Amino acid sequence: MAVLAVSKLRKVYGGEEVVAGVSFAIAPGECFGLLGPNGAGKTTTLRLCLGLIEPDGGSVELMQRPVPGEARPARVRVGVVPQMDNLDPDFTVEENLLVYGRYFKIPERSIRERIPRLLEFAGLAARAASSIQTLSGGMKRRLTLARALINDPDLIFMDEPTTGLDPQARHLIWERLKQLLAQGKTIVLTTHFMEEAERLCARLAIMDRGRFITEGSPRELIARHIEPHVVEVHGDEVVEWTDEARGLATRVERSGDTAFCYAADPAQLLASLSRRALRYLHRPADLEDVFLKLTGRELRD
């Protein structure tokens, strides 16, 4: 039984379809990733799933309840880590959890019992009495994650959980999310870090202009959409070499003074490069290559 089932979901803002007929279902215990460039419709999709806004078409069932009609009771079993920090700046770390627990009508005693465990989980045990202003960005994110767990949710929505964090903080969050998955929680996360999606998500969808343009496991997507070998070539001579490369690779994309060559067999490319003084990197294709192929290289703001 799906914990989240979305069918033909649509949302229009000012004549533009921000979400344009999206369908997916998420099974218990799954980690589902929603990838896409800025403005692809990821956050709007999450807000629709939570019943925070009214769809213009389609349907959402969250925890087997129709949303937005029964969104409030459905959210009893759901945790949310929003993209923008909205911790209470006037409260301590502990008070943030206490006050949030009350919104779920959890008895005061149970909340107080849960707080030390959650702070332990978030690596904030020593900071219970600290004020929010003294926390680093990574600590705030971890506290937001702890806050989302105050009701012991079955399903956790995370909107870009590691955006703006340094690598240490990011790895800690990933490690915690894996623990939650090991406990059997279901996670829906949006991200534009391919590494994050590859590490955490068993299944993901790439979204662009309000639509899912592909869906599957990270490996499937790479196998389906892209040649297995990538040779990245850097240097001033790249421009002239590109013409030669086009005959040797299945696909060549140039971005400034870097050429990305995609090939099933890179032998000829490498041979050509060995005769020149170009710097290059030969690596297996990854999710980022799929992402850029499907959504293009131009900027999205």
Next chain:
Amino acid sequence: MKAYALPSMSLRFVPVWRRNLLVWRKLAGASILGNLADPLIYVLGLGYGLGSMLPQVGGVPYIAFLAAGMVCSSTMNAATFEAMYSAFSRMHVQRTWDAIMNAPLDLDDVVLAELAWAASKSVLSGAAILAVVWLLGLSHSLLSLWVLALVPLVGLVFGALALVVTAMARSYDFFTYYFTLVITPMNLLCGVFFPVEQLPAAFQAIAAFLPLTHAVAIARPLLLGQIPPDAVLHALVLLAYAAAGFYAATVLFRRRLLK
């Protein structure tokens, strides 16, 4: 949810109200000073200073006359400030409302909590002025205890009206319009500082429609030991303002935030 549906009234607002109470308890010093000092300075400064030059106003010493007005006016100001500046920063700047609405609460619960909280804070303000009135011996009647019942209603009225403004505000600057165009004229037209009867007929006619007039019309006789004439009528006008303001605010917030 339809934007124009009646607000859903539920006790779910209580944890949100308690959140605001906890913040207030942490910052109470500055808050109490701000809510009390200002109206007190008015009562004492104008009451004794200006009052010493005046014969009796409305048959009583000016300070006793003014005190009744100030109870209502400071209640109005406290509710207005809370439902505008503080509510706006919770909604727009701190995104506290967003966090709350990710829990099993919805916008109607949040708006009701804001109204209840603005009214609660204003009660504190109004009751504090009332306590000063008693301490200074400006009111001797037990009837003045009824003012304690009036103050929450006044808080609801002005909390609700201010929430309407907040629902339309894009930044803090917007609130200046409301203060300049509504709150200040209300303070001057509604019998806080001088009897409404002193105004030209046209202004009296306007004042008759303003909610603060009706609050003062109940509070002043009570503090002077009289049963207010038409008290029920005045109370109904206040109730109508509170209900209409709350409904309008809820609709406007839905249209702003649930799109």
